[in-house]
Amino acid sequence: MESRTRSVTGWVIAVCVGCFTLPAMAQEESESFKKYGQEFKGKIGRTYEESQEWYPEASKPKPGTPNVLTIYLDDVGFAQYGCFGGLINTPNIDSLAADGLRYNNFHTPALCSPSRAALMAARNTHKIGLGSHALTAMGFPGYNGTPPESAKSIAKHFQHAGFETFALGKWDHTPLPEASGSGPFHHWASGEGFDHFYGFMAADADDYRTLLWNDHRPSETWMNKPGYHLTTDLADRAIENITSHVSIAPDRPFFVFWAPSAMHSPHQVEKKYIDMYKGKFDMGWDKAREQIFAKQMAMKILPAGTKLSTGIPEIPKWASLSDTQKKLYARQMEVFAGQMTQTDEQIGRLIATLKRTGQYDNTLLMLTADNGCSGEGGLNGLYNESLVLNGMQASLEKNMKHYEEWGGPDTYPHYHAGWAMAGNTPFKYCKQIVHNGGIADSLIITWPKGIKGKGEIRSQYSYVTDLMVTALEVTGTKFREEVDGVKQMPVDGISLAYSFNKADAPSARTEQYYEQLGSRAMYKDGWKAVTIHGNRMPWITAGTFPFEKDVWELYNLNEDFAETNNLAAKNPEKLEELKKLWDEQAWKNNVYPLYDDAAARVAKQFSRAFGDRKSFTYYAPGAERIAEAVSAPIKNKSHTIETTLDLKGDEEGVIVACGGVNGGYTLFIADHKLHYGYNHFNAERYEVVSPVLPKGKVDLKFNFIKTGTLKGTVELYVNGKKVAEGVLDKTVPGSFSLSETFDVGVDNGTPVSKNYKQKDHFRFTGEIDKVVITLVPDAANKAKEPATPGAKD
Numbered sequence: 001m002e003s004r005t006r007s008v009t010g011w012v013i014a015v016c017v018g019c020f021t022l023p024a025m026a027q028e029e030s031e032s033f034k035k036y037g038q039e040f041k042g043k044i045g046r047t048y049e050e051s052q053e054w055y056p057e058a059s060k061p062k063p064g065t066p067n068v069l070t071i072y073l074d075d076v077g078f079a080q081y082g083c084f085g086g087l088i089n090t091p092n093i094d095s096l097a098a099d100g101l102r103y104n105n106f107h108t109p110a111l112c113s114p115s116r117a118a119l120m121a122a123r124n125t126h127k128i129g130l131g132s133h134a135l136t137a138m139g140f141p142g143y144n145g146t147p148p149e150s151a152k153s154i155a156k157h158f159q160h161a162g163f164e165t166f167a168l169g170k171w172d173h174t175p176l177p178e179a180s181g182s183g184p185f186h187h188w189a190s191g192e193g194f195d196h197f198y199g200f201m202a203a204d205a206d207d208y209r210t211l212l213w214n215d216h217r218p219s220e221t222w223m224n225k226p227g228y229h230l231t232t233d234l235a236d237r238a239i240e241n242i243t244s245h246v247s248i249a250p251d252r253p254f255f256v257f258w259a260p261s262a263m264h265s266p267h268q269v270e271k272k273y274i275d276m277y278k279g280k281f282d283m284g285w286d287k288a289r290e291q292i293f294a295k296q297m298a299m300k301i302l303p304a305g306t307k308l309s310t311g312i313p314e315i316p317k318w319a320s321l322s323d324t325q326k327k328l329y330a331r332q333m334e335v336f337a338g339q340m341t342q343t344d345e346q347i348g349r350l351i352a353t354l355k356r357t358g359q360y361d362n363t364l365l366m367l368t369a370d371n372g373c374s375g376e377g378g379l380n381g382l383y384n385e386s387l388v389l390n391g392m393q394a395s396l397e398k399n400m401k402h403y404e405e406w407g408g409p410d411t412y413p414h415y416h417a418g419w420a421m422a423g424n425t426p427f428k429y430c431k432q433i434v435h436n437g438g439i440a441d442s443l444i445i446t447w448p449k450g451i452k453g454k455g456e457i458r459s460q461y462s463y464v465t466d467l468m469v470t471a472l473e474v475t476g477t478k479f480r481e482e483v484d485g486v487k488q489m490p491v492d493g494i495s496l497a498y499s500f501n502k503a504d505a506p507s508a509r510t511e512q513y514y515e516q517l518g519s520r521a522m523y524k525d526g527w528k529a530v531t532i533h534g535n536r537m538p539w540i541t542a543g544t545f546p547f548e549k550d551v552w553e554l555y556n557l558n559e560d561f562a563e564t565n566n567l568a569a570k571n572p573e574k575l576e577e578l579k580k581l582w583d584e585q586a587w588k589n590n591v592y593p594l595y596d597d598a599a600a601r602v603a604k605q606f607s608r609a610f611g612d613r614k615s616f617t618y619y620a621p622g623a624e625r626i627a628e629a630v631s632a633p634i635k636n637k638s639h640t641i642e643t644t645l646d647l648k649g650d651e652e653g654v655i656v657a658c659g660g661v662n663g664g665y666t667l668f669i670a671d672h673k674l675h676y677g678y679n680h681f682n683a684e685r686y687e688v689v690s691p692v693l694p695k696g697k698v699d700l701k702f703n704f705i706k707t708g709t710l711k712g713t714v715e716l717y718v719n720g721k722k723v724a725e726g727v728l729d730k731t732v733p734g735s736f737s738l739s740e741t742f743d744v745g746v747d748n749g750t751p752v753s754k755n756y757k758q759k760d761h762f763r764f765t766g767e768i769d770k771v772v773i774t775l776v777p778d779a780a781n782k783a784k785e786p787a788t789p790g791a792k793d
Contacts, residue, residue: 069365087288102455163477170260288419372438380396417539641773645767652762668762711728
């Protein structure tokens, strides 16, 4: 009672003091507006009657300001839309081209993560720490995977100007240690200027069972939704965003970044789309290139005199293949084409939404991709893309086991590099390589209110950094010299608006450097010097190659659009001039030092977060959706997993899991027994099972003893007693997947094991306090076995 009286008395005194000091407080508050920069244009008197109200005005674009919609596809080549000569049905994309402009001289950094970072920041990739993929980060300014606060996304400028901003789909240039529910979030879409984010924080995603983020909260929208597909879901959400916005604030423009997983591997789509293309690619990639090239020339997408390049030497001629190979590879392209058409349908739904809400005519719509077609499927294609992440390829025999289900939920497939070559016609190479096949992308820009031409072609040289600067100019949005208190570095982009209504305008961009995993190029006034470092093809991800042995080529693109006539021997002076210019640009943009072993760089990222740390404690229920790359680094190391449970006898479910259908490990209880499951690339599966577990407090321990490179023995302990053992003669060296996670008490995403009692997730029904993972010395591994990078599975 005494304390309560004190509390009430204190409150009365506070009110009374306020009563006696009201005029002084009013004056002090009025002064604070000036003191802290809070503008007030009204009047404050002693009473309401003596005062005048005034409200701060929010930033608001001018009436009639265009909306911006950027559609950013993944691994789509120069020649895969119908309107660029492709053999895939893309009527909705084609309709955009017919309503606007096709740019045939647009370029990107040849890889997704740097391309997306450069797009949003409008700065060169190495200048903002994304010289290569965030997964291959190194501790140098050009490669640290951490965009500086002085290079904030252009979306921030739109946000501050009063646009409502939405990001949907792929966002894979956040530093790996930050890609969890704990943040920090200043490199997420939310920290880069987007009011709303619905997407995935990885290089790829399973289209049927996607691990998404709804702003900062984990989401698995696919659950209990038969027929779910990620691209459709992303279209649904974009349509909802647009219709909601236009219903509430029709006079306020929006900025939408729509980036589906398509057409990055895995190529996954329902069977009806695959069936649309049955037999359509039986002619093979050589004939496909000829057909596409003929269409491109007839459409005048290519300059007069363009020749079809000879193609990648390592790709076999279609006629030389066996019937089994032809059957498999044709199927791979049927799946890809089916997914491309399904993606086109979703783009059609977005266009229809803009039209029915009256927004289409005044929306600047830019559609392109992040790089050329991906050749990472290698010389057989892949039933499981995770193989190439570990420097491995799939054999024809292993792939054929998955032929009937190719494109379904139990595959994570990629097509043969021959189809990537065809998709980049007339060019020779593909993604990761800085010849035009890797960096040249088709670009479509539509803005009916501001672009007079319909279906016209533009040939001005442009680069990915130009797109957001174009959006700034078109919308009249000011580039802010300071964002959130941080002075911003100048942009490298050059607006393309000058070319909208002037087809013959000279290119405003006259030079651009390129570097990707050691491959380099320098463009200047139509000339291009370029080298494929180590002659490394995209499906080779491990190893280093001497830079001094790289052979540079020289092309005059003004006369040789497809890079078919190497002039290095005829014009060595020009070659040396461009190589020198590249070196100058490299120092200026943080390109040095050069390091080419992608697999080693990825592996280092998987261990650098922990240093010498040996013990990892994860508490339930919060230890979920942790990126594999920053989970306990147990691969190829002796380790233990321990927990203590109080069992009533009816508990079941996952104790801990990492990975998914592509590969991973899991410790779970089913049928009153402890199970350890290991999935080796969805090919070999291992399981060790204990006897029936006792009730009450039970100490459970898993022990992996490394006996050689990528193999070892497995032991299960219950209350300190070994109760089961087995052998793992194959383990994954680097990464289970790009998108699956580490979880305690559940297996989010796709299931590691086929032996769960529930198909999806198999959440533990009891209580888990914590799980402790400990790395232990490899006592049994005295004789080191040689590593086997690049081995076939």
